[in-house]
Amino acid sequence: MKLSTLFSPVLKQDPSDAVLVSHRLMLRSGMIVQSATGLYSWLPMGVRVLENIINIVAQKHDEFGCSRMITPILQSAELWKESGRYEDYGKEMLRVKDRHDRDFLFGPTNEEVMTDVARKFIQSYKQLPQVFYQITWKFRDEMRPRFGIMRAREFLMKDAYSFDLDFESAQNTYKNIYHCYLSIFDALGVDALPVRADSGAIGGNLSHEFHVKAEHGESTLYYDSKIDDIKSCDKNFDLMESMYAVADEKHIEETCPLTSDQITVTKGIEIGHIFYFGTKYSESMDFKIAGKDGQSFYPEMGSYGIGMSRLVAAMIEANHDENGIIWPEAVAPFLFILMPLDMNSPETISECEKIYQSLKAQGYSVLIDDRDERPGVKFSYADLIGIPHQIILGKDFKENKLLEYKNRKTGEREKIAISSVDEWLKSKITSSCR
16 A cells, blocks of 8 residues: 555654553654544544454454454343343443433443343354454543543453353353454464453453553552463463462452562553353343253353453553554554655566565555655655555665665664575564564
């Protein structure tokens, strides 16, 4: 794609009202723009990042046998009255009436709606287990929305809901989703820390949060320092349950088994939360299934969320420098940016087009900065938006037929002969980047 045709507005200065790095950089790099307090429009560069995250999350859920759905943003209040949460949820729930004076609400979560879907179609134990999931926008009327999309009123969320035969199978589903989350975050390039947590308004007696460690995180994490030596993909359920790792209220200093030199205390940004809550919703909504013995029973349930839009901000908090964003390859809006510095040189433009077509043919996403701008402007833009791999056609190309390569994350620079570009790509860029 050519930058001249892509709507990609950038700000020259940091917004004065943006406190967090992620908020500043998302505004400066033209990923989002505020529409109202706690409400943001996502612009093309931000949408590309969101879509990359959505694709990975959906793929992993499909691999784990989950069924994707889309439920209404507006939910009937009657369902919430059945579960007993309509009056208890609080002012974060935005309640509305339609023209017939019927009560509705903007969905802050979907336990009731998904339970209603399940009870309409699941009638026998033979249909279990089931995991439904969706990736949709939700609304919570936060009293003090702040920090950009980190705590916005409208947000994109992946929420899943499990239905199981009994406690044992529900625990197995819970562990499978736990491992699914580890697989997701590993694929995204996120080092997520799973910790035991409170269930909050969802309810239930088993709960884990997944956090990105960040200086300005809202949660305080307490965990065994040995966990820092464990690779993200190796943090399986049984291993992590054998080690101390908790969030906020779960930490009780008097009962903590670790000494001060064994424990790490840090801030974290919550990006995922999973719950097991047994028959809390199936009972309250009278969802029964015929059992093997002919007796009906209430299925065991759990819910599992990932803050998709929040995850974008969390990744920026964990991956940035003084020049801008440093995207992990899996979620970057483009994997490559080509920067021809002399837009008046037919040879430069021609070679840039050849490289572009070659990269596209191999499945890579590529942006050409074809603006007639000074080199410094192009370099600053590439660093600000965080594209992982930068290829520059400048003075060395005109004089020696050499390209200059820069790795955004490491700062590594390298000169590449035009004749060996294809071989260089095969050795430098893995197929997982496509």
